[in-house]
Amino acid sequence: xxxxxxxxxxxxxxxxxxxxxxxxxxxxxxxxxxxxxxxxxxxxxxxxxxxxxxxxxxxxxxxxxxxxxxxxxxxxxxxxxxxxxxxxxxxxxxxxxxxxxxxxxxxxxxxxxxxxxxxxxxxxxxxxxxxxxxxxxxxxxxxxxxxxxxxxxxxxxxxxxxxxxxxxxxxxxxxxxxxxxxxxxxxxxxxxxxxxxxxxxxxxxxxxxxxxxxxxxxxxxxxxxxxxxxxxxxxxxxxxxxxxxxxxxxxxxxxxxxxxxxxxxxxxxxxxxxxxxxxxxxxxxxxxxxxxxxxxxxxxxxxxxxxxxxxxxxxxxxxxxxxxxxxxxxxxxxxxxxxxxxxxxxxxxxxxxxxxxxxxxxxxxxxxxxxxxxxxxxxxxxxxxxxxxxxxxxxxxxxxxxxxxxxxxxxxxxxxxxxxxxxxxxxxxxxxxxxxxxxxxxxxxxxxxxxxx
Numbered sequence: 001x002x003x004x005x006x007x008x009x010x011x012x013x014x015x016x017x018x019x020x021x022x023x024x025x026x027x028x029x030x031x032x033x034x035x036x037x038x039x040x041x042x043x044x045x046x047x048x049x050x051x052x053x054x055x056x057x058x059x060x061x062x063x064x065x066x067x068x069x070x071x072x073x074x075x076x077x078x079x080x081x082x083x084x085x086x087x088x089x090x091x092x093x094x095x096x097x098x099x100x101x102x103x104x105x106x107x108x109x110x111x112x113x114x115x116x117x118x119x120x121x122x123x124x125x126x127x128x129x130x131x132x133x134x135x136x137x138x139x140x141x142x143x144x145x146x147x148x149x150x151x152x153x154x155x156x157x158x159x160x161x162x163x164x165x166x167x168x169x170x171x172x173x174x175x176x177x178x179x180x181x182x183x184x185x186x187x188x189x190x191x192x193x194x195x196x197x198x199x200x201x202x203x204x205x206x207x208x209x210x211x212x213x214x215x216x217x218x219x220x221x222x223x224x225x226x227x228x229x230x231x232x233x234x235x236x237x238x239x240x241x242x243x244x245x246x247x248x249x250x251x252x253x254x255x256x257x258x259x260x261x262x263x264x265x266x267x268x269x270x271x272x273x274x275x276x277x278x279x280x281x282x283x284x285x286x287x288x289x290x291x292x293x294x295x296x297x298x299x300x301x302x303x304x305x306x307x308x309x310x311x312x313x314x315x316x317x318x319x320x321x322x323x324x325x326x327x328x329x330x331x332x333x334x335x336x337x338x339x340x341x342x343x344x345x346x347x348x349x350x351x352x353x354x355x356x357x358x359x360x361x362x363x364x365x366x367x368x369x370x371x372x373x374x375x376x377x378x379x380x381x382x383x384x385x386x387x388x389x390x391x392x393x394x395x396x397x398x399x400x401x402x403x404x405x406x407x408x409x410x411x412x413x414x415x416x417x418x419x420x421x422x423x424x425x426x427x428x429x430x431x432x433x434x435x436x437x438x439x440x441x442x443x444x445x446x447x448x449x450x451x452x453x
Contacts, residue, residue, distance in 0.1 A: 011063055016044040021103040022442040024087040025158075028060075035060045038157065039081065041091060043069025051159055059158045071095045076131070077173040084155040084167070085137075086174060086440040093439065097124035100444045101434050104412045112416030114423065116432060124434040124444075128291035133439065135271065136288050137175040139186075139210040141197040142166045148190050148197045148207065150183065174440060176214045178221070178246055185245035186210065193233040206230065213280065216290055217272035222251040222265070224282040229256060232263070239264050253282045273297070276324055276353050284345045285318045289437040296435050296447050297325045300381065300406050303449050305329055307404065309378035315365050315397070316384045320346030322408070323381065324355055332357050332375065338364040365393040382407045388414030389421075398425030405450040410437075415446055426453050 014035055018027035019042050026040025030050075034057040040046050045067040048060030075081075075089035088096050101124045108116050127133055142165065143149045151168040171180045189195070190207070198205035211224040223242065225232065232238070232254055242249050243264075251265030260267070260282055268279045271286065273294050280286050287293035300322065304312065310331040314323040317335035319342045327333050335358065337343055346360040361368075365384075380402045382389065388411065389397070397405070398421070405427060409415035423429065430449040437445040 011047050011049045012060070013066065014040075014046050014048045014060060016040040016042050016046060016069070018042055019099055021099065024442050026062075030058065030060070033058050036158070037062050039090070041069040041072045043071055061159055077171070079152075079167055079169050079171075082154055082167045083151070083169060084153045085172060087155065087442060088440045089173065091440070093126070093130055096439065097126060097434075097436055100124050100436065100442070103442070104432070104434055104444060104446060107412040108416045108419070110416075111413045112420045114416075114420060116429065120429060121432040122434065124436050125292070125295055127289060127436045127439045128295070129289075130439045131173050132176055133216075133291070134175045134214075134288045135216055135286065135290055136211065136213045137172060137179070139212065140164075140166045141190075141207045141209055143197050148195060150187055150190065150210070175212070176221075178214070178248060179212065181246040182212065182221075182223075182242060182249070185241045189234065189238045189241055192237070195233060198228050211282070213269060215269045215271045215280075218270055219248050220250045220269045221246065221248050222253065222269045222280075222282070223249055224253045224255060226255045235263055255282060273321060274325055275328075276321075276349075278319070278321060278349050279345065279352065280319075281341065281345055284339075284342050287321065287437070292435060292437050293321070293445075294325075296408070296433075296445065297322055299433060299447060301326060301329050303404070303406060304379055307378070309404070311375055311377040312379045312381055313377040313402065314381045314383075315368075315393070316382065317346065317360065318342050318383065319349065320358065320360055322383065323358055323360075324350065324353065326381070327355050327358050330357070330379075333359070334375075334377075335360040336363050336365060336368055338362070365396075366390055368396070377402050379404045379406060381405075384409070384414075384418075386411045386414065388418050391421075394418060394421045394425075398422065398427075401426070401452060403452050405448075407448040407450065409446045409448070410443065412444060412446065415448070419448065419450075422450055427451065428453050 014028040016026040016028045020027050025036040028035045037048050037060045039062050046062045047064035049063050051059040071092040080089045140153050149166045151166045154165045154167050156162050195207050196205045198208040206228045208226040213222040252263045254261045268281045271278050273290050312330050312333045314335035317323050317337045320335045323333045323335045340362045343360045343362040350358050427450040433447040435445045
């Protein structure tokens with residue numbers, strides 16, 4: 001422990017007055033210091049056991065709830081608290097939306113170094129479904145053969161080191177009601193065939209994780225086993241067991257050594273967004289909340305129509321879901337993504353939907369000479385990963401001087417950084433629209449419209 005840290009003992013009463021995102025900690029004060037209390041809600045009065053801290057702050061473990069906040073709710077999940085999948089299940093949903101909006105605005109000030117006119121930031125758009133909204137879940141596997149644990153990674157705690165432990169689950173309130181039918185079959189298979197978990201540190205073992213996808217439009221499901229080298233033990237027994245447990249599992253695949261092997265079915269499931277159908281293969285990125293994603297896409301269409309945009313450039317387009325949705329209102333679309341599998345899916349889905357005015361290219365944004373892409377563009381749609389745009393990509397976009405930008409972000413901090421760069425490059429902020437793609441978590445999707453000054 002450093003000399004600036006202290007380790008007091010005992011418990012103290014704490015009035016929780018605020019909430020810190022994205023670590024999702026209740027905030028109070030104790031003897032002139034800020035105290036962070038996991039699991040506490042603004043308005044709670046709790047008793048906290050004092051833990052580690054510094055001169056300005058300290059952590060407190062909640063050991064008692066003396067009076068509950070009106071915002072506190074009973075979590076509808078037995079795994080809440082240990083499982084890292086959700087952190088706000090105990091929080092009133094309307095207040096979740098306001099907290100996320102406030103966190104977004106505060107991040108613009110703190111990270112981006114700019115203030116936003118409150119009228120520019122819309123209220124958070126709620127998720128179409130508050131529970132069972134996710135189309136994908138990744139089940140982690142840890143442990144030795146015959147005793148491997150399957151579940152979700154534990155929530156990080158300020159009171160103990162994090163070693164990637166897994167919380168066994170038998171249900172998930174944000175993914176699918178049918179997960180509870182599949183999990184026993186998977187565990188029975190792992191025990192029967194002594195399937196060991198893959199140990200990343202030692203480079204030994206076999207099963208890394210199991211991804212489960214569910215189409216929210218058809219109900220079909222797909223299992224994807226990410227493994228080490230060697231034969232998949234008891235493959236036919238696995239297929240039969242899963243099928244008996246849940247007949248909606250239409251595809252079972254395996255990933256290993258950069259290859260995809262289809263064990264059962266066609267190797268994809270179909271999802272619908274608006275009027276379009278998309279085949280989703282095992283490794284592509286697809287928005288995990290497709291119903292709410294459609295609401296965001298509609299706003300981009302409205303923005304494009306507002307100034308009669310004809311050409312759209314999609315950067316970090318993934319499998320082109322947003323670009324294809326836009327194509328119904330635009331004359332031409334060019335999409336770019338670094339992952340060849342995403343681009344293959346985009347081209348195939350264009351054929352499926354009869355779309356002729358979209359072209360997709362497997363290129364990193366940094367490798368595109370935006371000055372030589374040919375036709376002029378009225379709108380750039382930017383949807384980068386959580387890390388945001390690189391400095392080179394941001395500079396290239398500014399130099400292109402496209403009249404308008406629709407920036408879709410899943411991370412407020414990198415969004416704030418990139419908006420700072422775009423505004424310094426001559427763009428002005430038109431509208432900021434938070435969308436709650438991830439209820440009961442601190443994650444937030446944000447759509448921002450900018451125009452060239």
